[in-house]
Amino acid sequence: MQLKGKTAVITGSGRGIGKAIALKLAQMGANIVLNDIPASDTVDSTAEEFRREGYNVIVTKGDVRNENDVEAMFKAAMDAFGRVDILVNNAGITRDMLMIRMSEKDWDDVLDINLKGAFLCTRAAAKIMIRQKSGKIINISSVAGVMGNPGQANYSASKAGLIGLTKTTAKELASRGITCNAVAPGIIKSNMTDVLPEKVKENYLKSIPLGRFGTPEDVADVVGFLASDASNYVTGQVIHIDGGLVM
Numbered sequence: 001m002q003l004k005g006k007t008a009v010i011t012g013s014g015r016g017i018g019k020a021i022a023l024k025l026a027q028m029g030a031n032i033v034l035n036d037i038p039a040s041d042t043v044d045s046t047a048e049e050f051r052r053e054g055y056n057v058i059v060t061k062g063d064v065r066n067e068n069d070v071e072a073m074f075k076a077a078m079d080a081f082g083r084v085d086i087l088v089n090n091a092g093i094t095r096d097m098l099m100i101r102m103s104e105k106d107w108d109d110v111l112d113i114n115l116k117g118a119f120l121c122t123r124a125a126a127k128i129m130i131r132q133k134s135g136k137i138i139n140i141s142s143v144a145g146v147m148g149n150p151g152q153a154n155y156s157a158s159k160a161g162l163i164g165l166t167k168t169t170a171k172e173l174a175s176r177g178i179t180c181n182a183v184a185p186g187i188i189k190s191n192m193t194d195v196l197p198e199k200v201k202e203n204y205l206k207s208i209p210l211g212r213f214g215t216p217e218d219v220a221d222v223v224g225f226l227a228s229d230a231s232n233y234v235t236g237q238v239i240h241i242d243g244g245l246v247m
Helices: 016-027 042-052 067-081 104-132 153-176 198-206 216-227
Strands: 007-010 031-036 057-061 086-089 135-140 178-185 238-241
Touching: 007 016, 007 067, 016 031, 016 042, 016 086, 016 216, 031 042, 031 067, 042 057, 057 067, 067 104, 086 104, 086 216, 104 135, 104 153, 104 178, 135 153, 135 216, 153 178, 178 216, 216 238
Parallel strands: 007 031, 007 086, 031 057, 086 135, 135 178, 178 238
Antiparallel strands: none
């Protein structure tokens, strides 16, 4: 499971799960293309951390909803490293609200970033990977896209859409030597879960057979497998990383 000489583009990688994935792939030897929105300072500090560790990394800032920004991101990757072997569609947002109170803007923003952004990035990456006759595309979905979640009609729909996009991409690109898979994280430890009241945490934990929240590293480890040659015969799959929450 080594990625020496390969290049990985990870969207939304300034912090959290995206950063953990970027670090995992860097540790496996990949050149790293970090991406986040123009207003992000965390992606710059993440890049500095990586450089101090001796990893090859560049930063691209842009909105995955914007076709020109996406094309610029992949041009920067090609200019810097000459190839793109791995795409991780991680960029995503939430705008939670009960459906009857959800605004059209909150629906559109979540679908545009979480799903349209993944489509634009996949399309751009596929053009490069087809020429190379190889590539790995990994979409970060969610258990919310499998089982739904109250107050997350927009998020659940976007993550379910990612699963459909994954399967279609896998079928369209398999003959070109390109695989596409998704991972569906469950409840992952984050700043958001850290501030939850203890009673709420206890109730969540009761629904997880393994009895703990996941970590960004739990997600990154599975993505590392899917990005490596160890997964060459795996495509069109959705791997749950949820401690048994959804069975």
